[in-house]
Amino acid sequence: EVQLVESGGGLIQPGGSLRLSCAASGFTFSSYSMNWVRQAPGKGLEWVSYISRSSSTIYYADSVKGRFTISRDNAKNSLYLQMNSLRDEDTAVYYCARDEGAIVPGDLITPWGQGTLVTVSS
């Protein structure tokens, strides 16, 4: 069974840093691109970042560019999101999601993990 399990969320003060992790199992992790997508409380989905299978291609949403860094360790079947200079508006559930598309980011995002909540507040 394909599983994606996020961890690392929590309460952090504005300006702080946090590192999210996503543990993948049930599939050959190195064969798939991955995404982070977030959802603020009571709000819609917002795409955050994409990383290709070999980490050679990385994209970010303008809202996080320069502050967030996506990475992966194929040997550990893990995806990461390093979040720096956190702002109130970064408060959200962060989902790790597999991208089955082979050509462009976001073509075929499935499945999704259950998410980890990040709360930025003083």
Next chain:
Amino acid sequence: QSALTQPASVSGSPGQSITISCTGTSSDVGGYNYVSWYQQHPGKAPKLMIYEVTKRPSGVPDRFSGSKSGNTASLTISGLQAEDEADYYCSSYTSSNTVVFGGGTKLTVL
């Protein structure tokens, strides 16, 4: 990148058909056949229902169908069932090599 435009809510009775629209620009929806639709039940992770405008992943009922005309994509659910009540989001690849989602549509089955 502005969010794609979806109606805030739609409703229908069991057995009826409904359509949810998703309007973007020539830089996203209109420029590429990389439109997807996701279903999200309260407290749950999103689930892919349609990809590449019209394709259904295995396991998704054929009551769900997608289409596109110009800068507007649409999701149609026929034979509405109670379990279809959920939030629905469209997404599209963009010319900036990013992904943009719609604001979401709450479907109520009356």
